[in-house]
Amino acid sequence: MDHWQRIETSLAGGKPDRIPVSLWKHFPDDDRDVGMLVEHTLTWQRKWQFDLVKFMPSGTYGVEDWGAETAYEGAWNGARSVVKTVVRDADQWATLRRLDVTKGCYAQQNEALRHVAKALGGRTPLLQTVFSPLTTARKLAGDRVFTDLRCSPDALELGLRTITDVTIEFCLAAVEAGAHGFFFASQMASSRLLSAAEYERFGRPYDLEIFDALQGKVRLNMLHAHGDDIMFPLLAGYPVEMFNWHDRITKPGLRQASTQFHKILVGGLNEHATVLRASPEHVAAEVRDAIDQTNGERLMIGPGCVLPLATPDENIRAVLCAVEAF
Template identity: 60%
Template sequence: MQPMNHWQRIEAAIGGEATDRPPIALWRHFPEDDLHPDKLVAHTLQWQDKWQFDLVKFMPSGTYGVEDWGAVSAYRGAANGAREVVQPAVLRTEDWRRIAPLDVRQGSYGRQNEALAAAARGLGGRVPLLQTVFSPLTTARKMSTEKMFADLRCFPDELERALMVITEVTIRFALDALALGAHGVFFATQQASHRLLSTAEYERFGKRYDLMVFEALRDKARFNMLHAHGDDIMFDLLSDYPAEMFNWHDRLTDPTIAQAAERFPRLLVGGIDEHGTLLRGSERDIEDQVHEALSQAAGRRLMIGPGCVLPVAATDASIRAAVRATHQFQEGLACA
């Protein structure tokens, strides 16, 4: 088969067609530097130039979506490079009423798309670029931390009013990202877990607003990736979302890749245990894990990726092993 470019490889993989090799994309945070648009852009371009992944997930700080509403965050050395909220914007139930519309071209929201636009110019359209967008319920939890769960059950009307405002802001931010050079969004939900909510609760407070975002992006994004964070995810509830790619912690929680391939008809993203095998395993361990994941999918409809985000301590040698194993898999099939 003739070599494919990044776009051809991703689009063929989404459609379940044969590819010259399986696609691969890995991503990581750049703590502290991700607060500065110019530094984040430089890291993004250097990362892609070094590894030539088939997709670029833009990596703003994970708390960018709550800071303009008054939440304060800090990086405290988390292994994955993520910031954490140290001062919530919502401390009491009545604080939900203060969640008002924002100008997404200003403040923290504005900085993320300013940086994305510069990265898009630097990448020149050679590779798909996704802006990271959090689900409205995820944003609500980040701005209130654990209190959100009590208010969801005791004061649902207060939360739902705020969720509508958050959804409208999320949509405007995502549409701006597309206008500035993103080809879609990496849509992350961190609450679609049976450990956190019932299915009925997620349908009311999560899925309803998630689908508003996806509907606003319909016919405007080339493709989107859905990320379900955490354990015991509601895979079946999420599997009918209009997303072309589905990413989850397949090495830590059900379903397996083989099981997911029977329930999601487009491109799965995963296969790497980023905090286990990639961080602590040998290069052979990493290669074996990549090949085992691709074998589960029979080499089709799987992009090798992390369950969430690489630890900042992941070494070049480990990343290189994952890339090498992915690039060589098709050759292995041909020789089998």
């Protein structure tokens, strides 16, 4: 099977020739340059031949055009940090301007994606990375977003309206650039951060508005729920084909999740404790356990989140060998 057939067979509940697999990593600082991001993305995919390419722009691209200052500070996973926020007072949510996604940092991400899409020629599913509006709001305001959510909710919702509109425009431009869908990352759907009622008001409606705008325009979307104690039952109803979360470090595990989400679960690997630090034999055992938990049905082997930069090649190779063996 080719990459598409493998995923589509899994999505339909069938048995592909092997379990699909995809791993992804950041390319810190180089991801600020269109040419370098394209080169790294294609080199990564040509080396490993994953079944899906998760495009890897900097995680702060969505706030820089609004004036956030960011830096790569040496994080083990290659993530970039916001070092100066934009929103420092609740009244500022109303002043967020409607960005032109054909310019600035937003435009750079889709320009890079366009080159990658052309080089891949449609042979491998390509997902642009996009962040939920509430996730972007937190990056714009830092932790004061929680204060505004509870003390100035109407003001925050004005900001979420603008962020959602810009995100939709960016997504539509990404489709034109060649994206087959999106890796939709929510870093706020965690009970450690919000109550379910708070996410129902400030998260879910804006998330679903984006998916509604993409209906009929994409082939595959993957939802990524970041962090511990995620709101899995709330998110399981999202209109996506794939669901990714830190299944090795927070509930639910794959076995339980397969009873709640009936499309493709993406996970099975602890990217830090196992893929970074363990032996290839341990990595292979974790792949086998993931297959056992799901009976190999509607599963894509993947990390709970981005791979550490220092992940050894032999452990990536062990993942690929394991899906072939099992």
